[in-house]
Amino acid sequence: MAEKVLEVKNLRISFRTNSGTVKAVRGISFDLYKGRTLAIVGESGSGKSVTSKAILGILANNKIVEDGQIIFDGKDLLKIDEETFTHIRGVKISMIFQDPLSSLNPIMKVGKQLTEAMYLKAKASKREAHAAISKLNSVLARYGDKTTMQLLHKTVSGMTKQDEIIVLDGFIDLFRQACEGSLSYQDEALRNLKTLVEEFKNKHFTSEESLDVKLAKQDLAKLKKPLKNAVYPLDIEPDDIIEVFMVLMTTLLTKFVNAGKHTEERQKLLEKYQANDVFDLPPEIRSKEREVILPPSAYFAQMVKAIDELLNHIDELLNTDKSLDTFVDEFKHTYYENIIQSKTTMTSKEAKDRAIELMTEVGIPDPERRFYQYPFEFSGGMRQRIVIAIALSSNPEVLICDEPTTALDVTIQAQILELINKLKVQKNLSIIFITHDLGVVANMADDIAVMYAGKIVEYGSVYDVFYDPRHPYTWALLGSMPDLDTKEKLDAIPGTPPNMLLPPRGDAFADRNKYALKMDYEAQPKFYEISPTHYAATWLLDERAPDVEAPKIVVERIKNAIKVNKDTIPTYTLKKNSILERLGGNK
Numbered sequence: 001m002a003e004k005v006l007e008v009k010n011l012r013i014s015f016r017t018n019s020g021t022v023k024a025v026r027g028i029s030f031d032l033y034k035g036r037t038l039a040i041v042g043e044s045g046s047g048k049s050v051t052s053k054a055i056l057g058i059l060a061n062n063k064i065v066e067d068g069q070i071i072f073d074g075k076d077l078l079k080i081d082e083e084t085f086t087h088i089r090g091v092k093i094s095m096i097f098q099d100p101l102s103s104l105n106p107i108m109k110v111g112k113q114l115t116e117a118m119y120l121k122a123k124a125s126k127r128e129a130h131a132a133i134s135k136l137n138s139v140l141a142r143y144g145d146k147t148t149m150q151l152l153h154k155t156v157s158g159m160t161k162q163d164e165i166i167v168l169d170g171f172i173d174l175f176r177q178a179c180e181g182s183l184s185y186q187d188e189a190l191r192n193l194k195t196l197v198e199e200f201k202n203k204h205f206t207s208e209e210s211l212d213v214k215l216a217k218q219d220l221a222k223l224k225k226p227l228k229n230a231v232y233p234l235d236i237e238p239d240d241i242i243e244v245f246m247v248l249m250t251t252l253l254t255k256f257v258n259a260g261k262h263t264e265e266r267q268k269l270l271e272k273y274q275a276n277d278v279f280d281l282p283p284e285i286r287s288k289e290r291e292v293i294l295p296p297s298a299y300f301a302q303m304v305k306a307i308d309e310l311l312n313h314i315d316e317l318l319n320t321d322k323s324l325d326t327f328v329d330e331f332k333h334t335y336y337e338n339i340i341q342s343k344t345t346m347t348s349k350e351a352k353d354r355a356i357e358l359m360t361e362v363g364i365p366d367p368e369r370r371f372y373q374y375p376f377e378f379s380g381g382m383r384q385r386i387v388i389a390i391a392l393s394s395n396p397e398v399l400i401c402d403e404p405t406t407a408l409d410v411t412i413q414a415q416i417l418e419l420i421n422k423l424k425v426q427k428n429l430s431i432i433f434i435t436h437d438l439g440v441v442a443n444m445a446d447d448i449a450v451m452y453a454g455k456i457v458e459y460g461s462v463y464d465v466f467y468d469p470r471h472p473y474t475w476a477l478l479g480s481m482p483d484l485d486t487k488e489k490l491d492a493i494p495g496t497p498p499n500m501l502l503p504p505r506g507d508a509f510a511d512r513n514k515y516a517l518k519m520d521y522e523a524q525p526k527f528y529e530i531s532p533t534h535y536a537a538t539w540l541l542d543e544r545a546p547d548v549e550a551p552k553i554v555v556e557r558i559k560n561a562i563k564v565n566k567d568t569i570p571t572y573t574l575k576k577n578s579i580l581e582r583l584g585g586n587k
């Protein structure tokens, strides 16, 4: 299984406008894997660009980030500060847009634009290295390793490159020693913490009757310091665990006390509804009178659970086999490599050579001459190649392509797509490829997310979506795709997407969907799992829904495509009840 490089979770983005709040992206989730292309496909206005801009942190000022997380490199891009973001944006995550002119400076020679981008990357690495240093310094300061710290400072403050490499090599060893110290220190601290938490539990939580809240609160406060000491310095966010546990316990202790004061009211409620215990009360009363109805024992149980969870967590930390080698590898990754990168200052000759190399890689003929030309001297396709070269100059891990070929002629379009595919393989890039044209992605995508009205309505592998589409909107997109062989007339999707100021209550596609059920106008369908790789949000997948066949044109196309491609379609696509199975399989 490929490594997950980017994870979008329940992203919700709206925009403030004079006419109200535009709900542009309404709770989407997807994963991007190393070396794979995820295509996001949908009509204009479905929220594709807003999604990509959110990842890059370049949303317009009237945005409202309502909810969600964008996890990259262990950080939530929606939460990190501007400073950290500039290390990521355009460096680790690069983007190419529909209009190459908008990303090029019209009055700067393309060669200079390329080398500028490289200097920018060098600067970013330097900043990142410095951030890593201060992080490491604080760890080492905690464990009192002065020598390593001093060496660290020397390493970064002006040495000749030769010396530096020697120092860095030796430094790795010293670092290893420092880590050994801190790792065993941590184990000890964790064991100590475990004992303290167990003592805390045994002293106060053996029975509800013997719990002295005041004493428990005092002892709880005493746990704070050992808790802080015990969490691993480099790999988790200690504050979360400490804060959550402390706040939870304090709140529960207070609620426990309050619950004791409501005994009479609780008794009255039980009598009024002739209930034996609180769980027999009508649900609406239970939710309305929450504070009153829960007896102290419920809070007591919750506290015991919280303590047990913490103990489990400590055990997990004690048992994680986070070997020193992994630790050193991580350090090398974020620190050592960045130091070398930032120290290896490029001469202008080196920068030019690298730029010409990049121009060659993206297929620009005669790069030595082209280096000195302005963007207007390039054709649309060649301009897009320059934009791609600039995007690649920082060696990004993720490349976001937002309709990169929409403005180009069909033949040029095919060449650019081929180039992106080639670079993906050569550089093991992870790509988010955005387009309104499903036809474009058949040969590009590994995974496809079909977007409609700010939501993902179908999500699956390229085979799932092309050979076993389940959402009527995906059917409509497939049906409106011009057939390259037959050039047959396309069925344009009737109607227009909904107004995102007031998205419909039910399925947003219902008004345009001739397969719409009554349910579609009433509620939004959940995401039904068709297989572990394939999901669709349509009521048609509900067990109560009538059996509906995909439109003729789509079925015909699948049949034809199977005929042509039967050897390349993976067998797993042949799922139970799939269109493929109904057609007799892919054998």
Ligand SMILES: Nc1ncnc2c1ncn2[C@@H]1O[C@H](COP(=O)(O)OP(=O)(O)O)[C@@H](O)[C@H]1O
Pocket: 015, 016, 017, 022, 023, 024, 042, 043, 044, 045, 046, 047, 048, 049, 050, 051, 060, 061, 062, 063, 500
């Ligand atoms: N800054 C903004 N202010 C108000 N509405 C916006 C803004 N940016 C995007 N939108 C709206 O968000 C929705 C999604 O837009 P977008 O992501 O650009 O669509 P597409 O899928 O075509 O890329 C559209 O309804 C668009 O009008």
Ligand SMILES: [Mg+2]
Pocket: 048, 049, 050, 402
């Ligand atoms: Mg767009």
